[in-house]
Amino acid sequence: MTxxxxxxxxxxxxxxxxxxxGFYGAWFNLLRGAKNFRAxxxxxxxxxxxxxxxxxxxxxxxxxxxxxxxxxxxKAGPYPWAHAFLMEWKEHVFLFLPFLAAVVTIAxxxxxxxxxxxxGTRRWLGWLCGLIVFLGAAMALAGTGISGAVR
Amino acid sequence: MSWSxxxxxxxxxxxxxGVGGATMAELLFRQARRDQVIDPxxxxxxxxxxxxxxxxxxxxVVSGFGFFLLARLSGHSEWLYEPRIWVKLILTGxxxxxxxxxxxxxxxxxxxxxxxxxxxxxxxxxxxxxxxxWSFWMIxxxxxxxxxxxxxxFRQSEEPRMKxx
Numbered sequence: 001m002t003x004x005x006x007x008x009x010x011x012x013x014x015x016x017x018x019x020x021x022g023f024y025g026a027w028f029n030l031l032r033g034a035k036n037f038r039a040x041x042x043x044x045x046x047x048x049x050x051x052x053x054x055x056x057x058x059x060x061x062x063x064x065x066x067x068x069x070x071x072x073x074x075k076a077g078p079y080p081w082a083h084a085f086l087m088e089w090k091e092h093v094f095l096f097l098p099f100l101a102a103v104v105t106i107a108x109x110x111x112x113x114x115x116x117x118x119x120g121t122r123r124w125l126g127w128l129c130g131l132i133v134f135l136g137a138a139m140a141l142a143g144t145g146i147s148g149a150v151r
Numbered sequence: 152m153s154w155s156x157x158x159x160x161x162x163x164x165x166x167x168x169g170v171g172g173a174t175m176a177e178l179l180f181r182q183a184r185r186d187q188v189i190d191p192x193x194x195x196x197x198x199x200x201x202x203x204x205x206x207x208x209x210x211x212v213v214s215g216f217g218f219f220l221l222a223r224l225s226g227h228s229e230w231l232y233e234p235r236i237w238v239k240l241i242l243t244g245x246x247x248x249x250x251x252x253x254x255x256x257x258x259x260x261x262x263x264x265x266x267x268x269x270x271x272x273x274x275x276x277x278x279x280x281x282x283x284x285w286s287f288w289m290i291x292x293x294x295x296x297x298x299x300x301x302x303x304x305f306r307q308s309e310e311p312r313m314k315x316x
Contacts, residue, residue, distance in 0.1 A: 006224060013216055021209070024247065031255050079232075137244060140216070144240070147223040148231030 015054035020136030022047025027129035082149030161214035168207030176200035234287035265302035
């Protein structure tokens with residue numbers, strides 16, 4: 001693997017964690033009543049930017065290296081399901097997650113800082129943040145499982 | 152200094168802050184609740200304990216995934232399939248989920264406190280016990296039994312106060 005791809009992989013993982021952490025913070029904030037609206041905006045925007053960074057770096061790694069080098073190793077190794085199931089699942093969520101993160105962030109940023117988030121909106125945004133955190137954590141676990149299958 | 156040493160230092164500091172923060176938060180909270188009221192002088196200490204615990208968790212997660220990357224990049228991927236690593240990952244999720252449930256009061260305090268303390272100490276023990284050869288389910292079973300035991304103790308210790316007029 002080239003140095004550039006190594007850096008992309010490291011950024012992909014760390015940015016993914018930071019993105020999930022951003023939306024975990026936003027979820028926590030929403031559950032507390034979204035009283036700190038500035039923090040909520042910062043958390044959601046940080047989460048979105050980090051998820052996008054993870055998306056781009058992961059895509060470069062996947063397209064230029066994973067398919068040609070890593071995938072055959074996993075398929076020939078003792079855990080071929082790590083590609084057949086985990087990576088296939090991860091690919092689909094990977095396409096969907098940034099859009100979900102963008103929807104939540106745009107919804108939060110459209111509310112003026114002085115205004116109060118209606119309870120119903122706050123509850124639904126909380127559920128969406130929870131979904132992003134759950135999917136982000138599941139993707140981190142799937143990534144660990146895929147990496148462990150490279151023998 | 153190698154990446155392995157840097158990550159080890161971060162992981163140890165994260166564990167110390169996380170386990171220490173969880174222990175102090177629990178002790179301070181129990182002390183504060185003796186008179187049923189958390190007064191203004193006690194609140195800042197609790198907030199500091201929770202902040203230390205959160206910082207410890209952030210360090211643990213970052214350094215933990217740093218170790219995963221190092222294993223993958225140095226060709227030691229087999230380490231990622233060790234049962235204690237997966238239990239530690241699940242414990243991280245439990246600690247974060249428990250914090251949210253406590254925040255929205257969807258879990259009784261005695262149970263949330265037991266889950267938090269036992270999870271933090273379990274992660275510490277699993278990290279330190281390198282030669283542990285138990286299966287995933289064996290570790291999970293022992294963890295659940297300890298949670299039940301500690302929860303029962305915490306529940307029992309809350310009851311006399313709950314009956315006070």
